[in-house]
Amino acid sequence: xxxxxxETANERGRIIVRTGIIGVITNVLLAAAKAAIGLRANSIxxxxxxxxxxxxxxxxxxxxxxxxxxxxxxxxxxxLGHGRTEDLSAFIVSAVVLYAGVTALIESIKKIxxxxxxxxxxxxxxxxxxxxxxxxxxxxxxxxxxGKVNSDAxxxxxxxxxxxxxxxxxxxxxxxxxxxxxxxxxxxxxxxISLLIIKSGIGLTRETVDKILGARVDRELIHAIKKTICEDxxxxxxxxLILHSYGPETFIGSVHIEVPDIMTADExxxxxxxxxxxVYRKHGVYLAGIGIYSMNTKDDEAKxxxxxxxxxxxxxxxxxxxxxxYYDPEKKHVVFDVILDFEVEDRKALIDSIRxxxxxxxxxxxxxxxxxxxx
Numbered sequence: 001x002x003x004x005x006x007e008t009a010n011e012r013g014r015i016i017v018r019t020g021i022i023g024v025i026t027n028v029l030l031a032a033a034k035a036a037i038g039l040r041a042n043s044i045x046x047x048x049x050x051x052x053x054x055x056x057x058x059x060x061x062x063x064x065x066x067x068x069x070x071x072x073x074x075x076x077x078x079x080l081g082h083g084r085t086e087d088l089s090a091f092i093v094s095a096v097v098l099y100a101g102v103t104a105l106i107e108s109i110k111k112i113x114x115x116x117x118x119x120x121x122x123x124x125x126x127x128x129x130x131x132x133x134x135x136x137x138x139x140x141x142x143x144x145x146x147g148k149v150n151s152d153a154x155x156x157x158x159x160x161x162x163x164x165x166x167x168x169x170x171x172x173x174x175x176x177x178x179x180x181x182x183x184x185x186x187x188x189x190x191x192x193i194s195l196l197i198i199k200s201g202i203g204l205t206r207e208t209v210d211k212i213l214g215a216r217v218d219r220e221l222i223h224a225i226k227k228t229i230c231e232d233x234x235x236x237x238x239x240x241l242i243l244h245s246y247g248p249e250t251f252i253g254s255v256h257i258e259v260p261d262i263m264t265a266d267e268x269x270x271x272x273x274x275x276x277x278x279v280y281r282k283h284g285v286y287l288a289g290i291g292i293y294s295m296n297t298k299d300d301e302a303k304x305x306x307x308x309x310x311x312x313x314x315x316x317x318x319x320x321x322x323x324x325x326y327y328d329p330e331k332k333h334v335v336f337d338v339i340l341d342f343e344v345e346d347r348k349a350l351i352d353s354i355r356x357x358x359x360x361x362x363x364x365x366x367x368x369x370x371x372x373x374x375x
Contacts, residue, residue, distance in 0.1 A: 012149045013071035016063065019145045019154055023060030023161075026138050027053045030131050037124045044111045044190050046128070048104045049171050052164060052197060055100035056157070059093040063153040066090070070247055083247015087211050090153045094204035097160065101197030108190030115187060128172045135165035152211070156204050163200055167193050216375070217243045217251075221283065225255075228282050229275050234259055234267075236295050239323045239337070242375055243285065254289035256324065261294045268292060293324045302327040305362075309336065312361070313354055318344035320374055334362075337370040347371060 031053035038046035066089025074081045143158025145151075174189040222241055229238040237258040243251045257275070259268065272290045280286050296302035306325045313322045313336075324337035338354065340347050351371045358367055 010071065012151075013067050015145060015149050016067040016151050016154060019142055020060045020064035020067065020157075023138065023142060023157060024057050024064070026134065027057035027060060030134060031057060033127055034131065037127055041121070041124050043171075043175070044108060044186050046124075046171055046175075048107065048190050048193055049131075049164075049168055051104060052100060052167060052193070055096050056160060056164065059096055059157055059160070062089050062092050062096070063151075063157060066092075066153060067151075080246045080252065081250060083250045084245075086151070086153060086247055087208060090156060091205070091208040091212070093153060093156065094201055094208055097204060098198060098201030101194050101199075101201050104197060105191060105194035108187050108194055111187035111190060115184065125172065125175060128168055128175070132165050132168045132172065135161050135168060139163075139165060152207065156207070160200060160204075163196065167196065211245070214245075217245070221285075222375075225253075225279055225283055225285060228279055229255065229257060231278070232271060232275065234263065234271055235275070236260070237293070237323060239293070239321075240291070240372060240375070251285040252288050253285055254291065255287060256291040256293055258293040258295045258323070260297045261326075262297060294326050296325075296327055299327070299329055301329065305334070309334070309358065312358065313338060316350065316354060318350055319354075321372075324370065331366075332364055333366050333368070334358075335368040335370075337372045339372040339374050342374060 031050045034046055034050035034053060037043070038048075038050055066085050070081075070083050070085040070089075072082045139158050139161030141158070142154055142161055146154030146156075146158055170189050170192065174185040178184050178186070222243075226238040226241060229235055235257050239256045239258070241253060241255040243253040245251055257271075259271065263271075275290060276287045296306070305327055309325065310322045313319055318341045319338055320341055321339040322336060323339075324335065326336075327334050338351065340350060344350055348371075351369060355367060355369055358369075359365075
C-alpha cells in the first residue's frame with residue numbers, strides 16, 4: 001500500500017476529530033445558554049431547541065469516536081481495517097436525531113394540552129439571535145469540511161446545524177409574535193420543530209442504511225478507473241468492475257479486462273500487475289482480482305460473428321451492454337455476457353428470448369450466455 005495514501009487517511013482522521021471537537025464544544029455552550037433561557041422564560045420551544053443542541057453535541061461525540069476507531073490499523077481480526085465504523089457511527093447519529101425528534105414531539109403535544117405562559121426578556125432574544133448566527137457559521141464550516149474529507153457523518157452534522165439555525169429562527173419568530181401580540185405559538189412551533197427533526201433523522205437513517213446495504217458507487221469513479229485500465233494498449237475493454245467499500249476512501253475491487261487471444265500467461269501476469277499499480281496510484285483503489293476475457297484476433301469469422309451478435313442482442317429493449325464475446329471455431333462454441341437494465345421485470349425471460357433467437361439463427365453453434373448486473 002502507498003504510504004502517501006496512508007498519510008492522507010491519517011490526516012483525514014485528524015480533521016474529522018478536530019471538527020467534531022469544535023462541534024461538541026459549540027453545541028454544549030449553545031445548549032446551556034438556551035436551557036437557561038428556556039427555563040427562565042418558561043418556553044418549551046427554547047428548551048426543545050436546547051435539547052436539539054445537546055443531541056447535536058452527542059452526535060459530534062459519536063462522530064469523533066467513530067473516526068478514532070476507523071483510523072485504527074488493520075489487525076488479525078480486521079485485516080481490511082476498521083473504516084466501516086464510520087458508517088455505523090453515522091447510523092447511531094441518525095438514531096439519536098430520531099430519538100430527539102420523537103421526544104420533542106411528545107413534550108410539545110403535552111404543552112398544547114396543558115399550555116403554560118412564557119415570559120421572554122430582551123436578553124433572551126439577543127442570545128437566540130446570536131445562536132442562529134453561530135449555528136449558521138458552524139453548519140457551513142462542518143459541511144464544507146465533510147465535503148473536503150468525504151465524511152458522511154460530518155456532512156450530515158453540517159446539514160443538521162444549518163437546519164438548527166432555521167429551527168432557532170422559528171423559535172425567535174414565535175417569541176416576537178408573543179411579545180407583540182400576546183399570541184402564544186410556543187407549543188405549536190415545538191411540534192413543527194419536532195417534525196422537522198424527525199424528518200431529518202429519517203433522511204440520515206435512509207442514507208446510512210443504503211451505504212451499509214451496498215449503494216451504487218459513484219459513476220464518475222467507476223468511469224475513471226475503467227479509463228485508467230484501458231490506457232494500456234493491450235486492453236480492449238474493462239467490464240464488471242465491482243468495488244467493495246471498507247470505509248471512506250477504502251475500496252477493494254475486481255474487474256474483467258478484454259485482451260488479445262495471442263497473449264501469453266507471462267504477458268498477462270505483467271499486464272495485471274501494471275494495471276493494479278496504476279489504479280491504486282491514481283484512485284486509491286486496490287484491485288484484488290482481475291479476470292480475463294480473451295478476444296478473437298486471429299479469426300475473421302469470429303470478428304464478423306461478434307459484430308452480428310452485438311447488433312442482434314443490443315436491439316432488445318432493456319439490454320445495456322454486450323461484452324465478453326469469444327468464439328471457439330473448433331468446438332463451434334460461443335460465449336458472451338449481457339448486462340440488463342434493472343427496469344426489466346422478467347430478466348430471465350429476456351435472456352431466454354435472446355438465447356432462443358441466436359440458436360435459431362445459428363443452429364450449428366452452441367451458446368453460453370451470462371446475465372450480468374448493471375453495477
